[in-house]
Structures are given as structure tokens and as C-alpha cells.
Amino acid sequence: MYSIKAITSLTGLTAETLRAWERRYDCITPKRNENGRRSYSQMDLEKLKLLVNLTRNGHGISKIANLTCEQLRHYQNQSPEQNDQQQTILFNQLVDALQNYRIERCEQLLKRAQLAYEPLDYARDVLLPALHLIGQLWHEEKINIAQEHMFCNCVKRIVLTMVNNLHHPSKQNPSMLFATPSGEPHEFGILLGCLVAAAQQYTCYYVGPDLPSLDIIDASQHLKPSVIVLGVVKNPPEKQTLLQLDQLVGFAETGATKLWLAGAGAEYWFNLHQSPPAGCEWIANIDQFHAKAQQHHFFR
Numbered sequence: 001m002y003s004i005k006a007i008t009s010l011t012g013l014t015a016e017t018l019r020a021w022e023r024r025y026d027c028i029t030p031k032r033n034e035n036g037r038r039s040y041s042q043m044d045l046e047k048l049k050l051l052v053n054l055t056r057n058g059h060g061i062s063k064i065a066n067l068t069c070e071q072l073r074h075y076q077n078q079s080p081e082q083n084d085q086q087q088t089i090l091f092n093q094l095v096d097a098l099q100n101y102r103i104e105r106c107e108q109l110l111k112r113a114q115l116a117y118e119p120l121d122y123a124r125d126v127l128l129p130a131l132h133l134i135g136q137l138w139h140e141e142k143i144n145i146a147q148e149h150m151f152c153n154c155v156k157r158i159v160l161t162m163v164n165n166l167h168h169p170s171k172q173n174p175s176m177l178f179a180t181p182s183g184e185p186h187e188f189g190i191l192l193g194c195l196v197a198a199a200q201q202y203t204c205y206y207v208g209p210d211l212p213s214l215d216i217i218d219a220s221q222h223l224k225p226s227v228i229v230l231g232v233v234k235n236p237p238e239k240q241t242l243l244q245l246d247q248l249v250g251f252a253e254t255g256a257t258k259l260w261l262a263g264a265g266a267e268y269w270f271n272l273h274q275s276p277p278a279g280c281e282w283i284a285n286i287d288q289f290h291a292k293a294q295q296h297h298f299f300r
Contacts, residue, residue: 001031001039011048012118014199016165018048020115025065027051047072055116059086062112087125091133094151098134099143103150110158119162119199120290123192127155128286131188155188159195163206166198174296175203177225179216181245183238185209189231189262196290197229213244217251227258227296229283232265245269252279258296262289 008015021027028047030038040048050072055061059075067075090113097105113126131152138148176197178190187209194206205223207216209231220228230248232241245261252259261269262283270282283289 001041002045004038007040007045007048010045011052013048013052021061021065025061027065056121059116061116091130094130095137098147098151103154106151107154107158119195123195124286127192131155156191159191163195163198163204167204168201169203173201173203174226175205176227176229177205177207177220177223178229179207179211180209180231181241182210182212183241184232184234186231186233189233190229192286193229193289196286197293200293202293213247216248220257225257227260229260231263232261232269233263235264236268237265242269249277249280253277
């Protein structure tokens with residue numbers, strides 16, 4: 001028999017997602033001892049591994065939770081094109097709902113998809129492409145600015161709720177502070193980074209976009225994060241943003257706090273310097289951020 005800690009370690013599921021699957025979809029029924037603690041069989045573990053693999057490939061948990069292991073293995077043999085088709089259907093449903101101002105339908109669709117993914121996969125495979133699609137439709141004038149803002153606020157609500165549910169602040173855990181400097185209003189990169197970090201049990205301080213460097217430094221001096229994560233999307237960045245970055249790098253060089261920069265504007269800034277300043281790193285994408293955060297957590 002396996003404990004819930006062992007199951008989460010072996011499957012990659014968070015305890016919160018595992019409990020949600022049990023409660024909402026009755027996918028497995030663990031045994032409980034006299035203290036109410038769950039224990040899982042080898043068959044439970046096998047089924048959960050199959051469910052994890054399938055949901056990460058785009059299958060909705062609600063549709064496969066009650067299938068047998070044999071039926072789940074059959075689903076595993078389906079082609080990637082079928083999984084892409086499911087994602088296309090989701091995005092088409094989102095666009096249709098948004099164009100008709102049915103923002104509650106958008107939220108429902110995104111929350112349903114959330115149950116089928118772990119946080120990293122949800123951020124990378126659902127939220128990022130959905131945000132890109134909605135932004136592209138706005139540029140093509142197929143949706144208006146009000147609809148685009150409504151969708152972005154919907155995504156922000158969902159992500160911050162997920163962060164809050166995953167977040168268990170502890171002095172035993174490393175911490176991260178997420179912000180963008182003055183002149184940089186784009187916040188979804190740091191928002192999704194905050195979600196990925198919270199899922200890895202970081203203590204997360206989300207202070208938001210377009211902040212003066214002195215305010216970010218002041219917050220860091222009080223909160224003492226292990227890492228400051230800055231999003232810089234504008235390429236090239238505003239002149240004031242470049243000046244702010246220099247101040248923040250100077251702060252990082254004087255203490256134990258590391259500075260991670262992400263986004264096209266951050267790459268531009270790094271290209272201006274022949275060698276990266278001490279304690280400062282460029283993060284190319286969300287997968288690299290995830291791997292870097294795991295490494296930092298392990299070796300701190």
C-alpha cells in the first residue's frame with residue numbers, strides 16, 4: 001500500500017489535484033485507517049499514472065476517470081492529432097463564448113481544462129496559447145479591447161485562485177518575488193511563473209507589473225526572497241526599464257538574492273552585456289523556469 005505522499009511523488013500529481021479527482025470524479029477509492037489517512041493499492045497507482053499521462057495529452061479527466069486500466073491503455077494509443085483536435089475544440093469554444101460576452105462560459109471552460117492538467121502543463125499548453133490566440137484576434141479586430149480585457153481578467157482570477165490554493169508559506173521553503181519594472185505592463189509571464197513556483201512549494205510574493213525598481217528593492221529587503229523574477233516583454237524595452245534593470249542588477253550583486261529575467265525584452269538586455277552580471281540569469285521559457293526552480297529548490 002502507498003501513502004498519499006508516495007502517490008504524489010510517483011505520479012507527479014499534487015495532493016490537491018488527487019483529492020479533487022477522488023471527490024469529483026470518483027476515479028479511485030483509497031482505503032482509510034482509523035485516523036482517516038488514505039492508503040492506495042498498486043492498482044490505484046497504475047490507474048493514476050495512466051490518468052496523469054492521458055490528461056497531460058489533452059483528455060478531459062471527467063471523460064476518462066471511470067474507465068478501467070485496460071480502457072485507459074486503449075486511449076493512450078490514440079494519435080497526437082486527436083489530442084490537438086481536442087485543444088482546437090476548447091479554443092474554438094473559448095472564442096465563441098468571448099465574442100458573445102459569455103465570460104462565465106470562458107471561466108467554466110478554463111476551470112474544466114484545469115482539472116485535466118498539472119500546473120506547468122496547464123500554464124504551457126492551455127493558458128499561454130489561449131492568451132496568444134486572444135491577443136492575435138484583438139490585433140485582427142475580430143474581438144474588441146473590452147472582450148480582450150475580460151478574458152485576461154478571467155485568466156488572472158483563475159491563476160491567482162490556483163496560486164492561493166497551492167500556496168503554503170513556510171520559512172522552511174525558498175521564496176520568490178514576482179514583478180515587472182516600470183515601463184513594462186505585461187504581467188502574464190510572471191503570473192504563470194508564480195503558479196509554477198507555488199506548485200513547487202515556493203513561498204510566492206506576487207507584487208505585480210510596472211513597479212519602480214526602488215519599490216521592488218524595498219520589498220525584497222523586507223521579504224528577503226531567494227529569487228526576484230522579473231518579466232520584460234517589450235522588445236526593445238523602454239529606456240526607463242533599462243535603467244531600472246541596471247539598478248536591480250546592482251542590488252542583486254550586493255546580496256544573496258538572485259535575479260531571473262524572462263521575456264524578449266530581457267533577452268535584448270542580456271545581449272547588451274558581453275557577460276551576464278553575477279547572480280543574474282535569463283530564463284528563455286516556462287519549461288526552463290520550471291527546471292531552474294526545481295534545481296534551486298533542491299540545492300538551496
